[in-house]
Amino acid sequence: MTVDLPVRHYELDDYKSDEKPTWCPGCGDFGVLNAVYRAMRTRNFAPHEVVAVSGIGCSSRIPYFISTYGFHSVHGRATPVATGVHVARPDLKTLVFSGDGDAFAIGAGHVVHAMRRNLDLTYVIMDNAIYGLTKGQTSPTSGIGFHTATTPSGNPEQALNPLALAITCGATFVARGFSAEPAKLADLILEGLDHKGFSFIDVYSPCPTFNKVNTFKTYKDEVDWLPSDYDASNAANALAHATSEDKRYLGVFLRREAPTYAEQVHKAHTGTEADRAKVLGGMFKRYS
């Protein structure tokens, strides 16, 4: 299927589709999109060798704006679909995108398993602590006490900590970015793409339309990049920084090595397509 091509140099524009992003003006997702373009350009990925998979949400529209292959699936199922794409086609780069609702509400069960499997996926969560597409309800990353139409007396649930979940469930690369810093975010995504194994990148990507609590401004006051001497090889350390109550750290919290899922299942292959008739014949015999 893949045709041999002369190496070509791609510009940023080569990663842009002809569909214009339709997010509200000022939406954090623009910053994420730009970071994705940049990361791909830096590695000079061929657009036809990349697949961008997403669920449903404002953020999950992102594949339409990227000139690669893409799959805009159903709500909460970005990781299963991406798992299928990746396990079937480990020769392609598979990126996954979700909103915080898509990833951690309806999709939580799948995300836990995708991480546990250490699939070689780069998962970017565009986290605005709100359900944007459905016009502003409390999400799993909304803080306790958060007011929306569905939680008029304040959210009674404590927020889920995406990084802590990722660290605990086996993601081998865990990072957080901020869409107001697209250059640094591009670096994180790039590192995620380069990493062999499950890369989990939670991105603060504010929704100015519906979330008036977690805004560009409040995040700017609260974030800080991990110190330069930070040791990302230690899970306990990563967890301590991920759950820090005084700072919202940005950067790479954890990097570790582990066998990937695709490596293992492909290693278990004892034959190829060419063996099909032979294998089948053998099975027929066994039942005769």
Place this chain on the structure above:
Amino acid sequence: MTVDLPVRHYELDDYKSDEKPTWCPGCGDFGVLNAVYRAMRTRNFAPHEVVAVSGIGCSSRIPYFISTYGFHSVHGRATPVATGVHVARPDLKTLVFSGDGDAFAIGAGHVVHAMRRNLDLTYVIMDNAIYGLTKGQTSPTSGIGFHTATTPSGNPEQALNPLALAITCGATFVARGFSAEPAKLADLILEGLDHKGFSFIDVYSPCPTFNKVNTFKTYKDEVDWLPSDYDASNAANALAHATSEDKRYLGVFLRREAPTYAEQVHKAHTGTEADRAKVLGGMFKRYS
């Protein structure tokens, strides 16, 4: 609904239903059942004021063998059903039971949220690291490399660590027991029932029929109770012990306090059933 009754003393037999457990001889689940009987007797719970909710699996049959109210739901949905029972009827004690597949495969998404909500539930997972009811497939708690018919070249996924997940997701009481020690297990369940908030109790409950790797014998060699000076108030400490590679610790890993879900939503009630006509009248007016 609840009738005022003279205080009565219950014997173990009062908690046994007339349906005999149908587990295989030697199944670990017998030990869990006995521990549940004992815990209830110790607190002298009235059987009609307890609800035992479960999913589907060998283990999830447990409500049939207990003389309390019960709900044997569908696979993976024990926690949502229990959430409904508990939020609707906080006056009752709600116990939840799952197998490792029910809780952590199909049910993982719900379990994460039940813990995050800090519902006042006692959740007992009968963990045999296998799907018993479907005759022995790899489960999320089966170790990497584990062989079954669905993983003939060995399980390519790293096992999920239930305790680490619970600690990270906000369970406020986290413990592990072993069905070979039903008296101590009864104590853990009892403490869980007494605890205000989400009590998570993972129980090693071997399946001698299908799991030949994680057996009573292997567990006996590997388990150890947490040291007597262990500090259960510290999440980092709990996590370190839960992820220990040389020991499978038993005991209470974590106890912490946090507002419970039901407390918060019931606090937000500004009226009662008696106000229904008045409230509705007010709403009608607003639209006229």
Place this chain on the structure above:
Amino acid sequence: MVVADPKVTAPGSRHGEVPEHEIRTALVIRVAGEAGEGIKKPGELLIQAAARAGFEVLTDFAPPSEIKGGVSFFQIRLSSRRLHTRGDSPDVLLCFNQEAFEVNIQELVPGGLLIYDPEKVTPRDTSSYRLLAFPLEQIASKELRMPIVKNVVALGGMAALFQLDSAVLYDLIRELWERKGDAVVQTNFKALEAGIKYVQDHVSSADLERFHVLPHAPEKNRMVVSGNTATALGAVAGGCNFFAGYPITPATDVMEILAGALPKVGGTLVQAEDEIAALGMVIGASYGGKKAMTSTSGPGISLMVETLGLATMSETACVIVDAQRAGPSTGMPTRHEQGDLYLCVHGGHGEVPRIVLAATSVEDCFYLTVTAFNLAEKYQTPVIFMSDTVVCVRSESIPMPDLASLQIENRLTWTPPAEGATAFGENEGAYKRYAMTETGISPVAIPGTPGGQYVGMGLEHNERGRHRPDPRTHTQMTEKRFRKMEHAVTDAPEPVTHGDPDADIAIVTWGSTAGVAIEAIDLLAAEGISACLVAPKMISPLPRHQLVAAMGKKHVIIPEVNFRGQFADMVQASFPREVTRINVYGGRPMLVCHLVDAIRDVAQGRQGTGRVVLNPIIGDLDKLVTPDDLIAPLERH
């Protein structure tokens, strides 16, 4: 110049004659602009004012993205008579910008009035409609120096046009903006005045006379609500005290309204992590003795299918609202379709009966939600209440329900025998949760009741609730579950009927298409063609008795907004005879004028049995939208 009179010709006017003016009893106004232009709020003020003034009102709101450049519109139909649709085509069209003009002008009734902002819109082909330039931008920005009040200026103009008593509007403006301080209220008053004045100054009194609609006498006990609001109110009235749900368009409002309302009656709303959890929680709460409910749209129903089976099998009372949108899959979240019928009636592995109700109007949304709770409680079974985008999004003026006359049903509960109260331990085991009864209904013990301990379950079970997969048990329990349905069908709410019961032509339909059929029948009656309508409100079990007469007619026509004719399939499975199916599936409601044409064809022998596919819109489909050229803006849903 002739102004179309919608009393006779609209909504079918595009295809009929345009008669001379007489006293108008209905008027359709459409306000079109950019998505962000905030046309909805002033539109709501207008309808509330109109309703207070004694009009019947019925609205429609089209969110952006179906039409070029993200234009959305808000449409209001006013009348002195009961309305059943939003009206196919507007008599008055107000356009804020050129794109709004381009995509809406074809739908303006011939002879209708175009109002436009001359700074923004240059009308073309002006021969078939009347014109009124209304410099909204200029009045707001230059005269009032408040560009934001443009919509209120427009509101004033509209009010003047159909001679609404402006006092009502002043009241409403005050109610709405009072909290923001008097300065805001005063500015809006000024804007309103300016709008009224402009129209009074620029439209001749003869012309004004043309747009005058005869109101009813102002009535006190009326309210203007959307179908979703009516559903939420119906839930409160029906006794709902537990709700769990997950947001989804177009159902989210139901949840949002109940989030505010339930705590006031001691009830609880849980925002679940997904729809499966939502229904699981509802089942748990109902097991615990509550009247529990969830609301969702197609994708959520699809996810709930397994859990719905558990509700049927465990005989758990609960109410599930399906606010249908266009599918399949994520589909078109803000568009209309009656595409979920199969799923709601038949979705589920195994033989899994449930009750399905469907709303034909906003008023139904209220009363059928109450009925849904009553039937759920009486028959201890899940009840799906189906609305659709048309009824759940539109607002209607409806009489305020009389709470005192509402009948509320509670489930048959088991009470321990006298001696049980003191010695319940011994009674354990005596109670039969799934006792065989003539009706199939068994008394249920609410947790906390001594001696009533039982296990609710999804496995096949005997009377005592123990798993028994033998043939006798499964046969008898299957019959028990279906026996409840045989009884439930006798409790079916009265269907919508209309037209001449002696007619040769019967229209059989369901949901919001019933309203389209009513108006079509009236228009045809004026032509001398008679037809009758029956639209059951209980869809499953199918109330055959309500349909028998219609199904005996010479012609049976089943119009639906879906591709396959899902209701027609159900009806034909039950009544083996030929029918004429009329389908439209463009994500828009069926138009009255199209249904009129189709029925006329049957009446005049040009159309036999089989299937007729309608164009989803007025005018030339290809001219109206050129989807490949334009970018769909994000529809938030």
Place this chain on the structure above:
Amino acid sequence: MVVADPKVTAPGSRHGEVPEHEIRTALVIRVAGEAGEGIKKPGELLIQAAARAGFEVLTDFAPPSEIKGGVSFFQIRLSSRRLHTRGDSPDVLLCFNQEAFEVNIQELVPGGLLIYDPEKVTPRDTSSYRLLAFPLEQIASKELRMPIVKNVVALGGMAALFQLDSAVLYDLIRELWERKGDAVVQTNFKALEAGIKYVQDHVSSADLERFHVLPHAPEKNRMVVSGNTATALGAVAGGCNFFAGYPITPATDVMEILAGALPKVGGTLVQAEDEIAALGMVIGASYGGKKAMTSTSGPGISLMVETLGLATMSETACVIVDAQRAGPSTGMPTRHEQGDLYLCVHGGHGEVPRIVLAATSVEDCFYLTVTAFNLAEKYQTPVIFMSDTVVCVRSESIPMPDLASLQIENRLTWTPPAEGATAFGENEGAYKRYAMTETGISPVAIPGTPGGQYVGMGLEHNERGRHRPDPRTHTQMTEKRFRKMEHAVTDAPEPVTHGDPDADIAIVTWGSTAGVAIEAIDLLAAEGISACLVAPKMISPLPRHQLVAAMGKKHVIIPEVNFRGQFADMVQASFPREVTRINVYGGRPMLVCHLVDAIRDVAQGRQGTGRVVLNPIIGDLDKLVTPDDLIAPLERH
């Protein structure tokens, strides 16, 4: 004493005459014992041996818990002719214990042979059957000192009884136990010998003659497989190279067999965390260019409904196996029912077409799975392949498929234009993933193909795969998706037909009930009553052309193992005429003798149109099981 000859009377013999002995062409043996007694393995040896000896074989296995004390049974039917059901009632019944005797004896054919272990069983009411005491326990424990080989002793006895060449059994025993060492093989040889000897010594040669079944000539290219095994083999033959699934009874075997097979052909199997994930992975893998599949049972299909909609909407080829079990909800995991038809055909919000195939036999499981892949690829759509507990659990001897003659279909792929290969950037946007075509099929670009980049999606979209919710797009794309179905129906596999095409009575059915109808028709033909059968293998879209002739008959009878007559509903929605529905819903297959009775009633005018409910078992339902008194053992499923 008369031995029933199943050639003519069984399976209908309970209701017919029992004629004199002639050369036997079929025999039904049932071995009943405790769940743990390991009767399945020796049973499998017996059927493999019988098949090698040239018999047609067809088996049934009833897991414990439907019957007192957890008795299970294994039933084997042998014949020299093609078999279609397991046989209603056994000619020979071997009971290991008293409970096995109690619950099975009523089903023994009058004049049949009861074999029992005299240490364990005390027969009662012995007048209507013949007796053979067979001291299995004693032979195994006392003579051989190996209680565990009791089953192999029984196996020897059976083999002797119907005079199977014992050499084949020795071979099979060696093949099976070779790996465990020669001692084990020798012990089993001894047990076999002892069993053979006992029967030869204790059954007169005249009697032996009675149980002798005429075999075919031994055929080489035959195999004995269960329906699930056939499905797994069909998947491999159909080109499957990706599978994701979640275990569930009775579908798990399919997954387990493929877990072993796929890596041998470079394919991958993923054990997913649930069914929703499984289908999501399948969609992703198919998007990536693989032939992907999942298998499940009713509860899994229910969960997959939303994701199935995504497959239809994104036009993703995939195969979903539904091994039906009795529902609703968790229901009865090891019991039979044809209850998922509605769900598989209509389950999904919105207008969501898909192809549904259903197996009538084990052979179908193989070939229809291949067809499922072919249709999925050709029409780029999900294909549900339905089996049911009867066909997926039973084993049959079938001719070994000829791989060379299998036709394999691959999806129509898009290839970049020549210049695209070097300048694909410029072509981006030119490729139309959902291009409108006459058939509805659009060429698909496989990721990695330069210039073919597109977004697969569940939102309504235009040809290029961009979300466009306008009426034209939705109308045309809905039609495109259904147009594929119009073409697919012309590729429908040939239906099962049987009987006299000129008969007045047509039986229309689907799934494993087709086999019951074939045997019923043959028995009725012997009575002089003629009927014909048509059982389509494509259920949706419904191949009307295959049904037209049958639907024109005087009587149309639609037998199904479900409550409502789900297929009858589908047929009646398409053919508006009266039919007679015959339903049984006890979790067991329909019996041939019951269907014979019902058809005879129609033929003789005792039964008109409407619905006939059958008793799910032979004998008195109430006597057979007394569910309230007994404890259901855990059925592992």
